Amino acid sequence: MDNYSIDDIDYRILQYIIEDSRLTQKEIGEKIHMTGQAVGARIRRMRELEIIEGYTVRWNPQKLGQNIHAFITVFLSSNKVHPPFQKFAQEHVNVAELHRVSGEGCYWMRVYAKDQEELSTFLDLLLEFGNYRVNLGMGKLK
Amino acid sequence: MDNYSIDDIDYRILQYIIEDSRLTQKEIGEKIHMTGQAVGARIRRMRELEIIEGYTVRWNPQKLGQNIHAFITVFLSSNKVHPPFQKFAQEHVNVAELHRVSGEGCYWMRVYAKDQEELSTFLDLLLEFGNYRVNLGMGKLK
DNA sequence: CGAGAATCCTTTCCGGGTGAAAGCAGATCT
DNA sequence: AGATCTGCTTTCACCCGGAAAGGATTCTCG
Incomplete structure (x- = not known):
């Protein structure tokens, strides 16, 4: 390397x-x-050397009204939907982070939302691409 | 809020x-x-107001030899192991991030490791506290 | 309505941090 | 040994950040 x-x-x-x-x-x-x-x-x-990629700040989503912090694993239903899904996720403001992960058609993402309703709306859109598993963050320990 | x-x-x-x-x-x-x-x-x-919590840097784990990026969901086997597990995770250098998440005895964490072997060693320790599900990051898209 | 307070901006000014340049010391290579 | 390279220190000029003071606008209450 x-x-x-x-x-x-x-x-x-x-x-x-x-x-x-x-x-x-x-x-x-x-x-x-x-x-x-x-x-x-x-x-x-x-x-x-791009070991340091940039400078940023740590910020508190809750204090900005982003009360929902969701960890979502996505299982795409077919190979065809990869490109549109990626575009969707990259452009959607609720998606804070997105990774390709191991497993068939799998992605992992971090999503912030104002409330349950905003999350639901987001998940409805997500259903277009495949299934998902959601874990809601209940507290950051590290 | x-x-x-x-x-x-x-x-x-x-x-x-x-x-x-x-x-x-x-x-x-x-x-x-x-x-x-x-x-x-x-x-x-x-x-x-602590909206901004601190200043930091975006850095590239791979360029530091941290080739494994794992997203791990942990299911603790009993209520008794929460405190020791939290202590373990907070102190372990491989754990970059740790959250309590929804679900019975669930945590989510981000782990960096040099290679498969280092990850295995880590997972062995993790088994002391409960079961887990691992997804390996294959590429950051956002 | 009108005076005082509060808020948030601009202007001014000083301390000091950042990065460039030059010089130097130690390691490496032939 | 001599040349070169690397990475440190010293020096210096520029400009950023934060404090203080002044001004405009809005809010509050008699």
């Missing part, structure tokens, strides 16, 4: 910025005994 | 920083016709 080029120092820096990407390079540098500039150069390199 | 205090401008700002949290306040301000300082004040407020 192409994971040859990261060393232990890079890895420690990455842990710090996964935890809090607004730590300054200088602060990280103090933890690992380096100047901020050296840390900055390593971070830049990890971005170029 | 307590989602009364976010307006449409806040929401747009949030979309921008979810997409890229390193956009400057000034850049965001230009998009929505505001000064950077005003944007900064709104972001600060969203942090105080």
Whole structure:
């Protein structure tokens, strides 16, 4: 693979910025005994290698009225519906994350919705493509 | 709930920083016709309301040698094992995310592992607490 | 209605973080 | 040994972020 080029120092820096990407390079540098500039150069390199893909925030869906957090496994009914399903899921605002997973015609996705009704509406649309199994998130532990 | 205090401008700002949290306040301000300082004040407020929980980074597990991405649903065998299971999952490095989900004794978790062997070792430990269903991620689509 | 308060914006200003450039030290190769 | 490469430190200029002050608009209550 192409994971040859990261060393232990890079890895420690990455842990710090996964935890809090607004730590300054200088602060990280103090933890690992380096100047901020050296840390900055390593971070830049990890971005170029696409180990770091981008910067984002952790946000709270509930505080935005997204009270439903559903983990859905989808079983497509035929091979023909893969393309339209992918398009559907990628464009639908309720779908926060989508993966191809092992198993016949299987996808996994994370869905946020305002309430049960919005989820129902979504599931109705989903039925066009195949069956599904839903698990509702009841609390994040990690 | 307590989602009364976010307006449409806040929401747009949030979309921008979810997409890229390193956009400057000034850049965001230009998009929505505001000064950077005003944007900064709104972001600060969203942090105080804990709508924004923290800053982090999107990273690529594969480039770090984490070639296995598993979605695991866990069915605990008895009520007694909830506490030890939670402790186990929270402390185990392979577990990247953990949620309580609907259903009897159910949890959902995201697990990264270097290879099949590391996953097997993990699953062996998991068996101590109950049964599980594993789906392996084959490609992220969204 | 009108005065005061509250809210939220803009302007101004300072501290300091970021990234570029240059210089240096240690490792590697011939 | 000499050349080269890599990765660190130092220095420096730019500009971002946050605080403070001032102004416009809306809200509140006598």
